[in-house]
Amino acid sequence: MITREALYDLVWSMPMTKVAAQFKVSGSYMARVCSVLKVPRPERGYWAKLAVGRAPKQPPLPPPLPGDPETWSLTGTLPTPPKPRPRPAVIPRPPTPAPVRQRQITGTHPLIQGAKAHCLNSRPVDDDGYLRPYKKLLVDLHASRSGLDKALAFGNDLFNALESAGHRVVMAAFDSGFSRRRLSEKEATPNLPDRKLPRQANTSKVELLTC
The missing domain is CATH 1.10.10 (Arc Repressor Mutant, subunit A)
Structure with a gap:
């Protein structure tokens, strides 16, 4: 032994x-x-x-x-060496995709290009009231003549920011069913009847900007 x-x-x-x-x-x-x-x-x-x-x-x-x-011992029986336990199969994990870096979009957005001329081609409005362009297929905004440039600049920055974040900003289809609330120039005052704001208070004021 x-x-x-x-x-x-x-x-x-x-x-x-x-x-x-x-x-x-x-x-x-x-x-x-x-x-x-x-x-x-x-x-x-x-x-x-x-x-x-x-x-x-x-x-x-x-x-x-x-x-x-x-x-x-030479006279004893030699046991069989134990077989190693098989290791569990390792399932490879799929590689983690690299984060996609969003491209910063600048310049004039397609919905803003040429919009100023169409907005100025408006139905008659009082003094500095909101423009009412004849063209229907146009970015939907409410702005006075003096506030038009500011409204278009704001819309351009907003659309570019959305596009840079990976969203698509396009004109809604005719049958999409989208609608917007009617806008009023009146201001509600507690316990007082609604009154129309003086015309000069609306100067350069952007009421709504959507697309």
Whole structure:
């Protein structure tokens, strides 16, 4: 009978063929004994490297785990080395897509291009009242003649900001069902009847801007 410790010292002191000859077994059988007892043994070519001083470092004998055999006898039955448990399959995770950098959109938005001329081509309005352009298919805004440039500039900045954030700003289809609330120039005052604001109070005032 030989212990793990004694077998470890033996296989690192002479080639496996000589160790096997002492027990009158083959070298492959002796290698199986080392595997069953979990005794590390020299790799192929170790002794030739040792002769020229280039042998790898000798690994230590690991401690036995609960249930591992710690001795071997020539008259005993050599147990089959336990097969390593298969590792669970690792499902590769899909690569994380790189964040899409939004392109900053500048310049005149298509809905604003040419809108000023159409807005100025308006039905007659009182003084500086809200323009009423004849053209129907036009960006929907309420602005006086003096406030038109400011309204168009605001709309252009708004549309470009939405487009830069990945949204699409286009003219709604005729049958889309969109509608807007009617606008009033009146201001409600508590406990007082509605009154119309003085005309100068509406100067350069943008009431609504949608599309």
